[in-house]
Amino acid sequence: MATELAAARERDKARVLKGAEAFVQALIDEGVTTIFGLPGGAVLPIYDALYNADIQHILVRHEQAAAHAADGYARSSGRPGVCLTTSGPGATNLVTGIATAWMDSVPVVAFTGNVARSLIGRDAFQEADITGITLPITKHNFLVRSVQDLPRIIKEAFHIATTGRPGPVLVDLPRDICGEELEYYYPSEVELPGFKPTFEGHVRQVLEAARAIAAAKRPVLYVGGGVISSGAHRELMELATKANIPVTTTLMGLGAFPGTHPLSLGMLGMHGTVYANWAICNCDLLIAVGVRFDDRVTGRLEGFAPEAKIIHIDIDPAEIGKNVGVDIPIVGDCKAVLQALVEKTREKKETAWLAKVHEWKEKYPLRYDDPGTGEVMPQRLVEEIYAVTKGQAIMASDVGQHQMWLAQYYKFDEPRRHLSSGGLGTMGFGFPAAIGAAVANPDREVWCLSGDGSFQMNAQELITVAGYKIPVKVVICNNSYLGMVRQWQSMFYGKRYSQSDLSHNPDFVKLAEAHGVPAFRVTRVDELRETLERAQAIDGPALVDVRVSREADVLPMVPAGAALKDMIGLEGR
Amino acid sequence: MKHTLSVLVHNRSGVLVRIAGLFSRRGYNIESIAVGVTEDPDISRMTIVVEGDEAIVEQIIKNVHKLIDVLRVSNITSEDVVDRELALIKVATDSHNRSEILQIVDIFRARIVDVSDRSVIVEVTGNEGKVDAMVQLLRPYGIKEMARTGKIAMVRGAKQRANASDTGRAAAR
């Protein structure tokens, strides 16, 4: 690096900058075009440097939304999302957003101001040990101790966040560093001997996997977010179609394989389809790609693919063997490994197994009862959004019943279209994530399906979409309940609806209008399509408050701790 | 079963917290941990003794290896190693039993490093078993205080830093 500086000097490129200017220049050199944030004392010098900079800054109204927006930006585009806040409360407000990105392996780079170095550790005004606080929820974090280190640390932060298994990285910047001068150059390479992810799968393991596929009579592909983050959807399609293997995806994997494809089994797990879960229960070969055998997916572990040989492909060696024993582990990037595997895999014809799976699909499709009273069934709401957006929108969701209905009834055909907090299950994620996605994808329709409970957790961002005219369409699936809580109370606590009744909700239409966002209310199913289309036609943000049937349940369901084969909610089929 | 891990890390502030945090977060039990600089002042060696079955220890190794500041993790449990602990033991004495204590100290090739009229401080180095045995024998006289380091270890012979069960291989499997 010393030589690099010397070379830069020689080319007369090294410039003397202040820390704050170097920060902004490093972001520009890194290719960052947009950041989400909110200023405060510790970052005043940085905001001053941003004042005329060639970087778009989106001002949010709560820092949690900055983290989620950066997250949504990253999930929808594949580029790292960036957020910036002040020290103390600004930094701690990011925590839920960082944890959300951590659990779902999203490349977010968070910058926080901190008090001057001489004050650190003295409980100074607005001091928080944010590197300590975020230690368990970041891939790595940095406290910048010398202005000289700043460009290198920023380079490393982006490299770590985006390389291998992605994840959030936090950089904490003491205020006094912003005012100090350095000879600036942006390093072209990183030197991180302790960080060398394995990309290529082991050849022998790949061959063994190919042999297992050739020998399998009842194979299933179980794919997750890793396929999307590595951009392996084409390779996945090749493998699935070449060997005629049905594909089920996790919540995080929706869109990795087209939901409308004949080989698609939709989502598996707690609220997965009957046919996906039964395929898992009966398969003799499970090809797990970019997944982590989460408990919401597997149910009781002994009942998960009990007869199957398991191939597990993942870039993170620590995921392999974490929850289940694996027969053929392959550490590597999903895209590289699948590519190698496709080459070694022979074509296979449709089998009796596929016929069996199709039979289940016919017999136990996703379905719901519509009593025909004119009420909007929430599943119908998703079907209508699907129709209005022609299945092409980027759809963010919050957490609860509406999230599961979106996952079940919206057939995502492409990766990076479905944005949802899978691992942490963060209510309040959807709306700011949709904002980030809309900023990253100005040519795409972006919708957010939220719940009446979840929406209130980041409703303050209505003013952000109004101010910047960010064209997010918010649909509130309004059951006036913390619906998923109510469902569990109904099923497992004798309908004692403790603290889950939200009959006392705000008037969401007035709330939106107060922020300058056009809004509509739907109470009957015959108004639904037309209203959604009106919202869609608006050039800018809009909100639709849809009153849905209050006590609909998400079905089918594997009760917590049960095996996948023991799904409930199949009665009357 | 107890496993001994030899971990090479960047000698930076916060590394110990990252390792300790990882262990507590994932519910792994640290028996002992000893940290000190290596022949390269930028690199420290941590010798960590953990309790767990093979599967857990494999998970521990993989997760430790994921930390950016960690350069190498080796499970040296079944390697031919030299391992040592150091203990300082303050034992109550009087004029009657002092010579007995001196004898024990002699047999263990330990040393008396401080003497007062009612106690002595014994310094002993050796593997865990030897230190345990020493403590056992001194206990009847009354141990007033004890300080014990964790284990440090090194593989015998010409091999440097690498060995059969390092994570580079484990990851490539």
Ligand SMILES: Cc1ncc(C[n+]2csc(CCOP(=O)(O)OP(=O)(O)O)c2C)c(N)n1
């Ligand atoms: C921040 C946060 N707090 C609490 C929960 C627990 N929780 C999970 S779903 C849910 C209800 C969500 O209600 P709503 O947004 O109205 O969605 P619905 O289930 O009614 O569709 C709650 C409280 C959570 N996931 N996240």
Ligand SMILES: [Mg+2]
């Ligand atoms: Mg609700």
